[in-house]
Amino acid sequence: MDRIADWPLPLDIPLPLPADSVLLQALLVLLFLWHILFVNLMVGGSLLTVVFQILGRRRPDFETLARSIAGTVTVNKSLAVVMGVGPLLAVNVYYTVYFYTANALTGEAWIGLVPLVTLAFLLTYVHKYAWDRLASAPALHLSIGIAGAALFLVIPLVFLTNINLMLFPGRWLEVDGYLSALLLPNVWPRYFHFLAASVAITALFLLFFFLRAGCPIESRLQTLDRAALRRLFYGIALGATGLQLAFGPLVLVTLPSQGMSWYLIGVITIGVTLALVAMHLMWREIVSPRPSAMPRAVAVFTLITLTAFAMGYGRHVYRESAIDEHRDLVAAHGREVRWEIAAAHWRDATGQTLVKVPLGQRIYESTCAACHAVDRVVVGPPLTEIAGLYRDDPAGIVTWTEAPYRKREGFTAMPAFKLGEEKLMAVAGYMIALGSGEDPGSGEDPGPGEDPGSDTDPGAAGEAAAEDRG
Amino acid sequence: MDFPVFHLDFFGNRLLIAVIATLHVLINHMLAVGAIPLVAFLEWLGLRSGDQRWDDLARRILFVCFIVTTSLGALTGVGIWLSTSLVNPAAIGSLIRVFFWAWFFEWTVFVTEVVLILIYFLSWRTAWARRHRRAHLGLGVLLAVFSWLTMAVIVAILGFQMDTGVWTVQPGFWTAVLNPLYLPQLAFRTPFALVTAGLFALMLTGLFTRGDREFRGTAVRTISIWSLVFTPAMLLGAWSYWQAIPERMLANLPTALTTLTFTDFLEPLRLAILASVVAVIAVCAWGVAAPRRLPALVLVVPFLLAVWQLSYFERVREFIRKPDVVAEYMYSNGLRASDYPLYREQGLLTLATYSPVGEVTEFNRHEAGREMFRLACSRCHTTHGVNGVVEKLATMYGWQDWDHATIDTYLQSMHNARPFMPPVPGNDAERGALATYLIDLRDDPAGLAGAQSHGAMPASH
Numbered sequence: 001m002d003r004i005a006d007w008p009l010p011l012d013i014p015l016p017l018p019a020d021s022v023l024l025q026a027l028l029v030l031l032f033l034w035h036i037l038f039v040n041l042m043v044g045g046s047l048l049t050v051v052f053q054i055l056g057r058r059r060p061d062f063e064t065l066a067r068s069i070a071g072t073v074t075v076n077k078s079l080a081v082v083m084g085v086g087p088l089l090a091v092n093v094y095y096t097v098y099f100y101t102a103n104a105l106t107g108e109a110w111i112g113l114v115p116l117v118t119l120a121f122l123l124t125y126v127h128k129y130a131w132d133r134l135a136s137a138p139a140l141h142l143s144i145g146i147a148g149a150a151l152f153l154v155i156p157l158v159f160l161t162n163i164n165l166m167l168f169p170g171r172w173l174e175v176d177g178y179l180s181a182l183l184l185p186n187v188w189p190r191y192f193h194f195l196a197a198s199v200a201i202t203a204l205f206l207l208f209f210f211l212r213a214g215c216p217i218e219s220r221l222q223t224l225d226r227a228a229l230r231r232l233f234y235g236i237a238l239g240a241t242g243l244q245l246a247f248g249p250l251v252l253v254t255l256p257s258q259g260m261s262w263y264l265i266g267v268i269t270i271g272v273t274l275a276l277v278a279m280h281l282m283w284r285e286i287v288s289p290r291p292s293a294m295p296r297a298v299a300v301f302t303l304i305t306l307t308a309f310a311m312g313y314g315r316h317v318y319r320e321s322a323i324d325e326h327r328d329l330v331a332a333h334g335r336e337v338r339w340e341i342a343a344a345h346w347r348d349a350t351g352q353t354l355v356k357v358p359l360g361q362r363i364y365e366s367t368c369a370a371c372h373a374v375d376r377v378v379v380g381p382p383l384t385e386i387a388g389l390y391r392d393d394p395a396g397i398v399t400w401t402e403a404p405y406r407k408r409e410g411f412t413a414m415p416a417f418k419l420g421e422e423k424l425m426a427v428a429g430y431m432i433a434l435g436s437g438e439d440p441g442s443g444e445d446p447g448p449g450e451d452p453g454s455d456t457d458p459g460a461a462g463e464a465a466a467e468d469r470g
Numbered sequence: 471m472d473f474p475v476f477h478l479d480f481f482g483n484r485l486l487i488a489v490i491a492t493l494h495v496l497i498n499h500m501l502a503v504g505a506i507p508l509v510a511f512l513e514w515l516g517l518r519s520g521d522q523r524w525d526d527l528a529r530r531i532l533f534v535c536f537i538v539t540t541s542l543g544a545l546t547g548v549g550i551w552l553s554t555s556l557v558n559p560a561a562i563g564s565l566i567r568v569f570f571w572a573w574f575f576e577w578t579v580f581v582t583e584v585v586l587i588l589i590y591f592l593s594w595r596t597a598w599a600r601r602h603r604r605a606h607l608g609l610g611v612l613l614a615v616f617s618w619l620t621m622a623v624i625v626a627i628l629g630f631q632m633d634t635g636v637w638t639v640q641p642g643f644w645t646a647v648l649n650p651l652y653l654p655q656l657a658f659r660t661p662f663a664l665v666t667a668g669l670f671a672l673m674l675t676g677l678f679t680r681g682d683r684e685f686r687g688t689a690v691r692t693i694s695i696w697s698l699v700f701t702p703a704m705l706l707g708a709w710s711y712w713q714a715i716p717e718r719m720l721a722n723l724p725t726a727l728t729t730l731t732f733t734d735f736l737e738p739l740r741l742a743i744l745a746s747v748v749a750v751i752a753v754c755a756w757g758v759a760a761p762r763r764l765p766a767l768v769l770v771v772p773f774l775l776a777v778w779q780l781s782y783f784e785r786v787r788e789f790i791r792k793p794d795v796v797a798e799y800m801y802s803n804g805l806r807a808s809d810y811p812l813y814r815e816q817g818l819l820t821l822a823t824y825s826p827v828g829e830v831t832e833f834n835r836h837e838a839g840r841e842m843f844r845l846a847c848s849r850c851h852t853t854h855g856v857n858g859v860v861e862k863l864a865t866m867y868g869w870q871d872w873d874h875a876t877i878d879t880y881l882q883s884m885h886n887a888r889p890f891m892p893p894v895p896g897n898d899a900e901r902g903a904l905a906t907y908l909i910d911l912r913d914d915p916a917g918l919a920g921a922q923s924h925g926a927m928p929a930s931h
Contacts, residue, residue, distance in 0.1 A: 008926065010472035010823040013563045014806075018570035075588055078540045082584040085548065085577050092555070093566050100473050100559035107476040107556050107922025114490060114549035121541035172474070176925035337821070341812045348811035356815060356897070359829040394833065422828060429832030 004325055007169040010097050011334050018093060025316065028090035033312045035087050037201065038080035043156065044202025045073040046124065046149040048236075053142055061224045068217055069206065070128045070145075077121055095166060097330065098323060102166035102181075109158045109178035117155055123148035157182070157191055164190070167322045168256065189250040196247055200240035204301060207233040211297075231286050237300075238282040241275060248272065259322030264314055271310030278303035360430025363423055371414070374434060379412055387435025390428070397428035471805065472823050474927075476556040477848050477920030480855035483557040488788070490553050492781045494546035499659065499780065501535045501543065502583075502617045504667025508696060509535070510610030515692070517603055523685050529594050530678050531671055536591040540584070556922075558849055560804035561795040568637075568646050569627050576623035579616055586613040618660065625656045632791045633716050638798055654714040658707030661700040666780065668697030669750065669772040672757065676766030687762040690769070694757030697772075701751060716797075719790040722890045743782070746775045792890035801892035803849050810895055818845060818896035824927045830899040839907025842900050844918065846892075853917040860912055872912060877905040 017024065049069045056063025091099050103110045127145045134141035158178070165171070165181045175181045182188075210217050210229050218226060252268065281300050347354060357365075371379035372386070390396050401424055404414040417424070478486055509532045516524030554562040566573065590609045593599045599606040629651035630637070637645045671693050679686035750772040756764055795802045805813070812821070819825045825841040827834050843851075843859070851859040867876065881901050885893040894901050911917075919928055 008823050012472075013560065013567055015564055015567040018567055075592070078544070078584055078588060081544050081548065082581050085580065086574070088548070088551065089566070089570065089573055089577060092551075092563070093570050096559075096563045096566075097472065100555050100563065101926070103552070103555050104474040104476040104559070104921045105926060107920065110922075111486065111549075111552055111556060113552060114545050118542050118545040121545070122537075125537055125541065172926050174925075177923050337812075340816075341809050344812035344815050345808055348814075354815045356817070358831070358899070360831055422831075422834075425833050426829065426831040433832065 002170065004170070004329065007326060007329075008101075008172055009329060009333050010101070011337055012097050012330055014334070014338060021094070024090055024094045025320075028087055028094055029312050029316050031083070031086040031090060033308055035080065035083040036312075037308075038076050038083050039156065040198040040201040041076040041205055042073060042080045043152045043195070044198035044200075045069055045076055046145075046152045047199065048202060048206070049073060049127075050142070050145045050149045053145060057138075059223070061221045064217070064220050065210075065224075067131055068210075070124070070131070072206075072209065074124050074128050077124060081117070081121075091163075095323075098166035098169070099162070101169075101172060102162045105165060105172065105175045106158070106162055106178040106181050110162065113155065113158055116151055120148050120151035120155065123151065153195075156194060157187075160191055160194065161187055167259070167319060169323070169326050170258075185256055186251065186254045189247060189254050193244065193247040193251050196240045196243040200237045200244075201304070203233045203237035203240065204304060207237070207297065208301070234282045234285045238279060238286065241279050241282070241304075244275070255318065256322075259318040259320075259324075261317070261321055264317050264321070267310055267314040267317060271307045271314065274303045274310065275307045278307065358426070358430065359423065360426035360428075363419065363427040364430050364434075367417065368427065368431070372431075380414060381408075381411075383431050383435030385435070387432045391432055391436065394425065394428040394432055397431065398424040471560070471818075471821065471845060473559045474824055474921035474925070475844050475848060476922050477844070477918060478855075479852045479917040479919065482850070482852045482856040483848070484850055485856055487550070487553045487557055488785065490546050490549040492784050493542065494550055495784055496777060496780055497538055497543040497546065498621060499663040500666045500670045500776070502539050503621050503660070504663035504665070505531065505535050505670065506587075506610065506617050507614040507664065508667050508671055508693070510607060510614055511696070512692075513607050513610055517607060523682065524689075527675065527678060527689060531674050532591055532594070534674060536587060539587065544584070558795060558802075558804045561800055564796060564800060565627060565631075568641075568643070569630070571643060572623055572626060572647060576620055579619045579623065583613065583616040583620055586616060621659065621663070622656055625659060626652050628787070629655050631794075631796055632719065632787070633714075634797045634799060650716075651711075651714050654707070654711040658704065658711040661703035661707055662780070664700040665697045665704050666773075666776040668693050668700075668754075669776045672697075672769045673773040676769040680766075683762060686766075690757045690761040690764060694754040694761070698751070698754045698758065701754075715790065718889075722790040722792060723786070725789070725890060743779070746779060750775050789890070793885065793892040803846050803892055803895070805846070805892070805895055810893070813895045814897055816897075818842065818900055824921075826927050830903045835903045835906040836910055838900060839903035839905070839910070840918065842894075842896065842904040843907055843911075846895050846904070848918060853911055854915065855917075859908060863908060863912075869912070872909045874902075874905055874909060877908055878902055881905055 049066050052062045052066035052069065056066055123144055127141065127148055130141065130144075134144075161178065161181050161184075164184060164187050165175065168184065171184060175184075207230065209215070210233070211226060224232075278300050281296055281303070285296055285300075344354070372381070372383060374383045376382055386397070398421060401414075401417050401419075403416055406413040419427075477483065509528045512524050512528035512531070516522065516526075516528065551562070586609060590606070590613050593606065593609075626647045626649070629649045630646050633649050633651045635645065635649040637649065672690060675686065675689045675693060679689060753764075753768060753772045756768075791797060793801050795804070798807070800806050817829060819830070819838060819841055820828045822841065822845055825845070827838045827841050830838045843853075847859060851857050851862070854860055863872065863877070866880070878901060880887075881894045881904060885891050894904065921928070
């Protein structure tokens with residue numbers, strides 16, 4: 001649905017936001033970046049653990065590294081989850097309608113997060129704490145690590161799909177289930193963008209972790225020395241960041257134009273420039289025989305952090321402009337309905353009643369009654385005659401009304417009324433009932449068994465109902 | 471109304487939240503709020519007596535707490551959010567608008583709690599902790615304080631759901647937090663957590679001290695005393711909580727305790743609850759008097775009884791607040807009482823964002839009734855599954871003659887006959903359509919599909 005007028009228009013929660021919207025947005029972006037840092041370390045850490053453990057079968061040093069990295073994953077995963085609650089709270093309160101809608105549409109995967117993440121966490125615990133005990137069954141131990149890492153690869157996709165789906169109210173009616181939401185534009189490029197970032201960030205983190213003063217790892221390594229570790233982790237970080245040169249543009253071009261702007265392109269360009277400088281520094285660290293150690297590492301760290309800020313902010317700019325127009329419509333609609341609620345509430349409290357005329361009667365009286373009366377010819381035939389013709393076929397009235405033709409000598413041809421099936425069925429029902437001498441306004445259901453569950457075809461339902469009555 | 475309707479047509483949406491939330495409360499009370507002070511206490515005993523076995527026991531109990539709270543405990547906590555935002559987005563969305571800063575504060579406490587438990591547990595056997603045993607113990611005490619604080623904040627919100635107090639006339643953050651049920655509920659839950667953590671630790675002690683019967687005796691006696699010490703405070707808290715429950719809710723109590731079908735078992739059930747409390751106290755007293763003659767298997771019994779008691783307590787608490795999800799503001803179906811007059815005038819379906827049917831006509835009654843069921847009933851009822859609506863009606867009218875007029879009349883007066891049910895929203899034609907759908911449902915095994923599998927506006931499910 002490309003026209004915004006066709007998008008679903010829900011009501012927002014009619015309670016005020018708990019804080020200024022700028023403050024909530026700032027909280028959302030900053031807390032999310034803080035959360036995603038630990039998610040990166042959790043995902044990247046579990047991947048590197050498994051890869052190093054496999055490499056460790058040939059070179060024991062890599063198993064030593066793997067074991068040490070596994071120790072960081074169990075800490076970072078706890079921080080990832082606890083740091084996620086803050087931005088979750090912010091997105092709940094600031095994007096209430098958008099977020100909850102996406103959640104419901106991907107409900108199975110969304111609630112599946114609870115057992116999946118629990119299982120992933122338990123697997124990382126077993127992997128870490130049973131390292132010695134399972135030394136005699138290395139294949140089993142490695143499988144546990146791989147299973148945990150595989151779950152960590154699946155989990156972010158669920159979040160990513162939700163945060164993507166929420167931005168496109170025009171697609172909400174098309175989605176039926178999580179898998180269909182996965183196929184929306186931008187999901188997969190963004191996912192690979194995230195994975196590459198996870199590996200890069202984790203490699204930089206491990207660089208600091210292993211090369212920090214007093215780290216006991218060096219004494220436990222047989223062949224690898226500090227210089228080798230430095231080259232290893234800078235190499236991984238550079239390689240993963242290099243992949244972004246492919247993923248980044250892919251993310252950008254698959255973004256629906258709905259929220260694009262030159263401002264956004266500007267923000268992203270700044271981020272990319274910072275990352276390119278960081279990549280250059282990493283390359284220098286790898287190739288130079290005498291590395292500059294910490295100062296250059298700090299520069300790399302700072303540049304990558306600033307890149308993350310630029311990208312996180314750019315992402316928010318896109319989010320805001322993507323739903324901006326729709327949000328205005330939601331707000332205007334909300335004001336209108338709130339006013340009606342207050343008026344209805346007041347009428348209720350003061351004992352007034354507003355009787356609503358049924359749809360069929362409204363249309364009949366405003367449109368059809370100009371030419372049709374109950375039991376005499378005005379311009380067209382009377383309802384008694386119409387009821388006789390269509391009692392068993394109310395859908396026939398719909399077909400006729402949408403495309404009438406000259407049928408009777410001496411009568412004026414009827415114009416077409418394309419009011420839509422719902423309205424035409426309503427007026428058909430009303431006319432048949434009125435023409436049959438019933439009281440269509442009573443609104444009472446004629447009785448059980450009269451309205452079978454053929455909800456896909458209102459024509460058939462009407463037919464059966466009419467048959468019973470006849 | 472304003473969100474696509476997630477629906478589990480066999481287990482029911484209530485059960486989804488109930489399972490996740492009950493697991494979380496059990497873990498939170500037994501393995502965090504109550505257990506951390508106990509672990510710190512055992513560590514202190516080791517420090518004071520110089521007996522390393524206390525230290526080992528404390529660390530091993532903490533290991534279990536650490537693993538469970540940082541995986542299942544943390545995830546079921548987040549899971550309460552995920553499940554409530556699926557099942558009743560309007561309710562949780564409203565609560566978050568009101569309690570945002572309380573939740574935000576709770577989150578900062580929660581972050582501190584997680585960081586502290588990571589340090590407290592992971593540093594236990596490090597050289598630092600061996601040199602600074604008092605500082606390490608201090609970490610445990612600090613962690614105990616933060617664990618309690620997270621619960622203290624959340625209980626404010628639970629109390630608010632049951633009794634909003636003066637908030638409806640004087641909306642504001644503090645009037646919401648200081649609702650009439652807050653302090654009594656906290657006064658009950660705090661000692662309850664301490665007592666039941668003792669029961670959990672007793673069970674683990676039986677497991678961890680297999681090789682040392684002498685120390686098992688000492689440890690069982692000490693932990694039994696721990697649980698017994700807090701029992702009077704727990705009973706007192708329970709009494710003050712009971713006193714604070716609004717009178718209109720007490721009317722729901724028999725149904726809450728036994729479900730409608732089993733109301734006859736009310737007396738035996740009361741006896742069972744009483745007996746289980748007595749049994750717990752008896753095992754603890756045995757643990758004090760003759761700990762070495764207490765078989766390890768018996769130590770499991772109080773723990774299991776406590777699990778049952780707490781789960782039951784949560785069910786009753788969740789039930790008696792009905793028909794509201796936020797007292798006197800929003801019904802369990804997620805609709806605000808203040809919006810009912812407009813629904814009556816304009817019809818619920820014409821105002822619903824995702825209903826494929828607008829006004830009820832001669833030919834769309836079944837479809838309209840299905841959308842009515844989705845909007846007004848499906849938060850608590852399934853079609854044929856747990857708390858299934860067909861079975862409820864069959865209990866009243868049998869399986870044969872479901873007369874439309876009878877069902878329709880019942881729907882009209884249902885909220886008076888069953889005070890825990892909200893009134894049916896919408897106009898008379900919509901209520902009639904709902905009656906039609908319910909009657910059709912009796913012979914239709916297909917049931918109702920949710921938005922998670924069939925989309926926001928399912929055409930024919």
